Amino acid sequence: MSDNPDIEEAAGQLISHVPFANAIGIRIISAEKGKVTAKVPYADHLIGDPDSGIIHGGVITAMLDNVCGSSVISALPAPMAIATIDLRIDYMRPAEAGKDIFCTTECYRLTRAVAFVRGVAYTDSPDKPIAHCAGSFMLAANRSDPIGANTTASMIGEMLAKNDGDAS
Amino acid sequence: MSSLHQDLINYFERGAPEDGSGKALIESLPYLKFLGIQTSPQQDGTVLTTLPFKDELVGNAQLPAIHGGVIGSFLEVTAIVQLIWIGQAQFMPRTVNMTVDYMRSGRAAPLYGRAIVSKLGRRLSNVRVECWQSDPEKLTAVAIGNFLTTQDKG
Numbered sequence: 001m002s003d004n005p006d007i008e009e010a011a012g013q014l015i016s017h018v019p020f021a022n023a024i025g026i027r028i029i030s031a032e033k034g035k036v037t038a039k040v041p042y043a044d045h046l047i048g049d050p051d052s053g054i055i056h057g058g059v060i061t062a063m064l065d066n067v068c069g070s071s072v073i074s075a076l077p078a079p080m081a082i083a084t085i086d087l088r089i090d091y092m093r094p095a096e097a098g099k100d101i102f103c104t105t106e107c108y109r110l111t112r113a114v115a116f117v118r119g120v121a122y123t124d125s126p127d128k129p130i131a132h133c134a135g136s137f138m139l140a141a142n143r144s145d146p147i148g149a150n151t152t153a154s155m156i157g158e159m160l161a162k163n164d165g166d167a168s
Numbered sequence: 169m170s171s172l173h174q175d176l177i178n179y180f181e182r183g184a185p186e187d188g189s190g191k192a193l194i195e196s197l198p199y200l201k202f203l204g205i206q207t208s209p210q211q212d213g214t215v216l217t218t219l220p221f222k223d224e225l226v227g228n229a230q231l232p233a234i235h236g237g238v239i240g241s242f243l244e245v246t247a248i249v250q251l252i253w254i255g256q257a258q259f260m261p262r263t264v265n266m267t268v269d270y271m272r273s274g275r276a277a278p279l280y281g282r283a284i285v286s287k288l289g290r291r292l293s294n295v296r297v298e299c300w301q302s303d304p305e306k307l308t309a310v311a312i313g314n315f316l317t318t319q320d321k322g
């Protein structure tokens with residue numbers, strides 16, 4: 001899936017420090033500065049309607065929230081703690097039963113205090129979205145030491161630098 | 169019509185959380201069971217939802233803080249449960265959109281939720297939801313959402 005296995009591995013760390021992200025099975029499949037794509041494999045415990053087998057909308061909420069945060073971290077010049085200010089999600093269609101869910105999120109504007117994000121969730125193609133989201137994150141949001149973010153932001157930075165080096 | 173959903177309506181109409189049957193029913197919904205959400209209809213016509221804390225729900229392990237997506241999911245479930253309760257809908261409401269404002273981090277403690285249906289429409293309903301932890305005056309997050317309360321597909 002990914003042409004950048006190193007970045008994939010590094011970006012995976014963005015998720016491994018988050019217990020709930022592990023619990024619903026979020027996996028980052030590609031990452032670049034300010035843009036992250038991730039996957040939640042279809043699983044029985046995520047079903048919202050047992051009759052249809054459709055995944056609960058809340059799973060998509062959690063996924064978009066988390067991966068939007070990852071895209072902010074990947075865009076930051078220096079590691080810092082972040083917190084969601086607000087997140088709006090538009091649901092356009094249910095996710096088809098049995099299909100893995102993907103999402104791509106983008107941090108499209110970074111100020112000193114606030115990061116702005118948008119994202120799309122889909123199963124087969126981003127052109128046929130399940131949901132769109134738009135939100136904002138507070139930067140340097142709390143005093144927790146951003147160990148996970150710290151490690152991964154710098155790791156991604158290194159990977160990107162290495163990638164640029166390879167490309168030139 | 170989903171038989172499960174009919175069971176859910178029956179549960180709310182009975183309004184008998186004491187016998188444990190409602191709890192078992194809610195917990196039979198996989199994602200709600202996974203999160204551990206409980207419901208309890210109140211005298212004032214609202215349904216109080218409770219999310220007991222567990223380590224799996226953490227988003228920031230250092231604070232620790234409940235994952236924002238868990239809070240969003242909890243608010244969405246609270247809104248849907250309230251719509252079923254007051255609307256006596258014959259089908260599961262479907263979320264059109266939700267906007268969540270996060271005001272405090274969710275600490276390692278139970279989260280409580282309640283929803284107000286601003287308008288129960290024939291096709292579309294508007295719901296406000298809030299959640300808190302130790303003090304109902306100090307809200308953790310609020311949300312506003314639109315839900316389809318019609319059986320029409322598409």
